[in-house]
Amino acid sequence: MKRSLLALVLAVGLALIGAAPAAAHSELINSTPEAGQALDYAPIGVELVFNQDINESFATVSVVGPGNEQWAQGETAVDGPTVTVSVREGAPIGRYTVGYRVTSADGHPITGSYDFSVSSLDPVDAPSSPSPT
Helix, strand or coil: CCCHHHHHHHHHCCCCCCHHCEEEEEEEEEEECCCCCCCCCCCCCCEEEEEECCCCHHEEEEEEEEEEECCCEEEEECCCCCCEECCCCCEEEEEEEEEEEEEECCEEEEEEEEEEEEEEEEEEEECCCCCCC
């Protein structure tokens, strides 16, 4: 009986020692603009930071604004765990949704979205008011 119990304890102990911790999947840990942020003016770009490096080949980011219009422009850039995309000039007041689909370096896809809002037009883009005569 003692041998059986000892064998069981040793087997469980060896199984626990040999068990490697599960690798965590990549996830978004920071963004600019932040989720839910109310900005005075439209950003010039969006930056997403993940907890692991991102595969350059499979990264896409969209910035959809009022009227379901796409405001992201150019290529999505990847630098390690950081993914960026530019935002076109002239973005109107309203709510924007950042959507992303990237693949972590370990091959796992990561998708998600969040909103931010813009409350004013950039003074450069704002229509000028007629000057008094």
